Amino acid sequence: MKVLVPVKRVIDYNVKARVKADGSGVDLANVKMSMNPFDEIAVEEAIRLKEAGVAKEVVAVSCGVAACQETLRTALALGADRAILVESDVELQPLAVAKLLKALCDKESPQLVICGKQAIDDDANQTGQMLAALLGWGQATFASKVVVADGKATVTREVDGGLETLKVSLPAVVTGDLRLNEPRYATLPNIMKAKKKPLETVKPADLGVDVTPRLTTLKVAEPAKRQAGERVADVQQLVAKLRNEAKVIA
Amino acid sequence: MPILVIAEHDDAVLKASTRNTLSAAKKLGGDIHMLVAGHGCAAVAQAAAALDGVAGVKLADDPQLAAHTAESVAALVVSMAAGYSHIVAPATTFGKNFLPRVAALLDVAQISDIVAVEAPDTFVRPIYAGNALATVKSSDAVKVITVRTTGFDAAGDGGSASVAAIAVPPLGATTDLVGRELTVSARPELAAAKIIVSGGRGLGNSENYHKVLEPLADKLGAAMGASRAAVDAGFAPNDYQVGQTGKVVAPQLYLAIGISGAIQHLAGMKDSKVIVAINKDAEAPIFQVADYGLVGDLFEVVPQLVAELG
Numbered sequence: 001m002k003v004l005v006p007v008k009r010v011i012d013y014n015v016k017a018r019v020k021a022d023g024s025g026v027d028l029a030n031v032k033m034s035m036n037p038f039d040e041i042a043v044e045e046a047i048r049l050k051e052a053g054v055a056k057e058v059v060a061v062s063c064g065v066a067a068c069q070e071t072l073r074t075a076l077a078l079g080a081d082r083a084i085l086v087e088s089d090v091e092l093q094p095l096a097v098a099k100l101l102k103a104l105c106d107k108e109s110p111q112l113v114i115c116g117k118q119a120i121d122d123d124a125n126q127t128g129q130m131l132a133a134l135l136g137w138g139q140a141t142f143a144s145k146v147v148v149a150d151g152k153a154t155v156t157r158e159v160d161g162g163l164e165t166l167k168v169s170l171p172a173v174v175t176g177d178l179r180l181n182e183p184r185y186a187t188l189p190n191i192m193k194a195k196k197k198p199l200e201t202v203k204p205a206d207l208g209v210d211v212t213p214r215l216t217t218l219k220v221a222e223p224a225k226r227q228a229g230e231r232v233a234d235v236q237q238l239v240a241k242l243r244n245e246a247k248v249i250a
Numbered sequence: 251m252p253i254l255v256i257a258e259h260d261d262a263v264l265k266a267s268t269r270n271t272l273s274a275a276k277k278l279g280g281d282i283h284m285l286v287a288g289h290g291c292a293a294v295a296q297a298a299a300a301l302d303g304v305a306g307v308k309l310a311d312d313p314q315l316a317a318h319t320a321e322s323v324a325a326l327v328v329s330m331a332a333g334y335s336h337i338v339a340p341a342t343t344f345g346k347n348f349l350p351r352v353a354a355l356l357d358v359a360q361i362s363d364i365v366a367v368e369a370p371d372t373f374v375r376p377i378y379a380g381n382a383l384a385t386v387k388s389s390d391a392v393k394v395i396t397v398r399t400t401g402f403d404a405a406g407d408g409g410s411a412s413v414a415a416i417a418v419p420p421l422g423a424t425t426d427l428v429g430r431e432l433t434v435s436a437r438p439e440l441a442a443a444k445i446i447v448s449g450g451r452g453l454g455n456s457e458n459y460h461k462v463l464e465p466l467a468d469k470l471g472a473a474m475g476a477s478r479a480a481v482d483a484g485f486a487p488n489d490y491q492v493g494q495t496g497k498v499v500a501p502q503l504y505l506a507i508g509i510s511g512a513i514q515h516l517a518g519m520k521d522s523k524v525i526v527a528i529n530k531d532a533e534a535p536i537f538q539v540a541d542y543g544l545v546g547d548l549f550e551v552v553p554q555l556v557a558e559l560g
Contacts, residue, residue: 011378016381095353121378123376123377126360129348129349132320132351133354133355138424158489160342160344160497161489162433162489163430163432164427166426169425214390216386217386223382223383226525226538228538228540228543229541231545232542235551235555236558238558242526246541
């Protein structure tokens with residue numbers, strides 16, 4: 001079985017995003033970029049499936065600027081077998097990415113696509129679901145456990161009320177939540193080996209996909225800042241403040 | 251053109267998130283139709299009809315919809331999408347699961363997690379864990395939207411819409427529900443609670459999380475929440491997680507206990523009306539957003555707080 005894992009290059013998890021003074025977006029110049037944390041979890045899950053003998057090949061895919069090659073090299077260092085970059089300088093929105101991935105799935109015929117549940121830049125939480133819909137496949141989002149057997153994936157999902165378990169026929173799309181696994185670190189020898197693994201570059205036009213954005217960002221602003229309040233000395237003072245000043249308890 | 255709002259429910263009860271979503275839809279202009287899709291959900295349709303601002307309820311009651319899977323709900327919504335200007339659902343795990351499928355099948359963008367409506371085609375949504383607010387304009391014919399429930403007030407009752415049963419076509423969905431393990435609690439639902447007692451890594455272990463926080467939550471009639479660190483460490487179940495990738499809450503009072511205040515956690519609670527932080531580390535970032543900060547050992551302070559509340 002072949003597993004395809006889309007990975008996105010985003011601002012590093014530990015960097016605080018700063019809004020540009022002209023309100024045109026978030027300042028990404030000279031900011032550390034990394035693989036989206038949820039996509040690391042997706043890569044890890046795919047590699048574990050390979051190590052367990054369930055998957056034969058893991059293909060990492062990224063859509064975006066040329067620098068996404070670094071993100072793909074990271075995926076290769078973690079254990080992916082080969083990589084495909086769909087290179088574009090256009091802002092790629094979730095629908096466009098889903099269409100690009102669909103075109104690649106038509107070519108590559110994976111049995112399973114594992115995505116991160118959302119990217120920490122646009123926080124859209126759409127691409128996996130859109131891809132499943134375009135392919136006409138089943139889906140299991142927000143996964144915390146995946147078991148593949150007999151042409152089906154049994155997936156435990158993190159939902160608002162607790163947990164839900166689905167059985168979805170392959171091929172399917174799974175999106176991973178935080179507790180699916182703990183991703184490994186790439187070792188130095190594997191980082192070196194990753195440089196020799198195949199990385200193919202294609203353009204959206206090669207895949208016949210129109211990636212024109214459907215949403216226009218009119219402005220990006222900083223949210224209203226919350227002011228730090230006061231320190232209280234003890235519990236008595238805290239309760240008095242909550243009762244008499246904030247009036248949030250009886 | 252009318253607007254279609256998809257109700258969230260469990261076939262028995264209409265979820266509170268539906269009311270906030272309805273309030274967002276009211277700002278779009280146009281008659282609002284509410285879809286209640288499930289199996290054995292006629293009582294939910296009646297509750298939807300009584301909501302203030304609903305012009306008509308579409309009841310899709312069919313065994314194919316019994317598990318509320320993304321595949322089945324999305325196929326149904328797509329089959330009835332023609333003629334609607336907007337299709338709107340809550341940005342809960344229910345809405346996030348199926349609505350992007352609807353958008354993709356209609357070949358339109360989805361606008362996720364809106365917190366304000368500027369115009370019928372222009373919306374404000376948080377990005378980068380709420381560190382920025384983007385105003386986006388959609389050029390698509392149909393606007394497919396998920397609503398951040400804390401961004402809009404809950405719509406009340408007072409409507410008297412009619413309920414029309416609709417014929418459900420074959421939905422072709424093959425994903426099966428194996429089971430659900432829902433957290434059973436007598437406490438209020440986290441997303442809709444007025445007071446939340448939330449615990450972090452400072453509690454040390456699962457036993458302390460429950461032993462220290464439950465008496466306080468009981469005293470205040472509060473829901474219980476947790477930071478990602480506390481959930482990852484197994485102190486609390488996953489559905490207690492507040493933050494960028496967990497639940498976004500905005501209660502009247504949020505008590506952050508033993509939570510340092512990572513930006514991803516702040517993204518989930520900084521719109522609370524009043525924030526109280528209790529932490530032994532005076533430099534913890536949580537104090538920068540707290541209205542009232544108390545530096546101290548939570549194992550001493552929280553029991554004192556329970557006693558002081560009487």
